[in-house]
Amino acid sequence: MSLARRERHALVETMTEAGSAAPTLCGTWTVQDLAAHLVVRERRPDASVGIVFRPMAGYLEAKQAQIAQRPFAELLELVRTGPPWWSPLRPVDKLANLSEMFVHHEDVRRAEPGWEPRQLAERDEDRLWTALRTVARAAYRKSPVPVVLATPRGARITAHRGDGAEVVLTGTPSELLLHAFGRDEVRIAPTGAEADVRAVLAADRSV
Structure with missing residues (x-):
């Protein structure tokens, strides 16, 4: 299993333990908001373009807020399963999502007091x-x-x-x-x- 995939599964486990209302290092986002961001990024290319294309940022925010209303468990399952078969991210998951999953995993971990770095394999x-x-x-x-x-x-x-x-x-x-x-x-x-x-x-x- 790729590191990106392992980090994805670990992120979902950490999100589950933290709970939907827990803070993250992503500004004012809660864990629920972060999960919605990941779902939009991988499953709504019409909206995710707003991540890099400023004129679409308003549409991105609106769609993300809408998706954030879904049940927490549903969002986590969508994050866990990753990009659907039709997503342009699926063929390059282990490269395109490595930093994304690792950084956001730590965004949840390190928002809690007393965090310590993980000891990763060389x-x-x-x-x-x-x-x-x-x-x-x-x-x-x-x-x-x-x-x-x-x-x-x-x-x-x-x-x-x-x-x-x-x-x-x-x-x-x-x-x-x-x-x-x-x-x-x-x-x-x-x-x-x-x-x-x-x-x-x-x-x-x-x-």
Whole structure:
């Protein structure tokens, strides 16, 4: 089973345990709202285009709010089963949904106090490192200084080039991927000039 699929099943388990009204790291969204987002993304291409196409954002929000009214158990089953046969996401599920499922799983886990990072298998961390490579430049494009992402094992990605001294963010691939997707509830070690580090951590990291 692919890591994306395993994360999907783990996400549904965590959502079930947390309950529909539990908070997430996705702004004001509850677990119910997050489940509705995932259903829209995979089953309503007419609305999901609003995720990246701003003029359609209003339609996306309306459709997501409508779907969020469905029973919680029904939404979770739709998330668990994944993209239907006709969805363009189905053939590329293990690639297109890896970051989506992992990040949103942690959005539910880390909204609860006392969270701790999971200890992932080395092969899974390697897959997340590959996923990080595809988004790193987009995530840190607004940084005012150069940014390098590094692991304790010595792997490095130049996420943003520019003038001045670089800031290095060190952590496991899983923690660095979460940070690249805009999450601050992570365990990373930044090094560099204090002002530069603050600037990088405060920069918009929307992908």
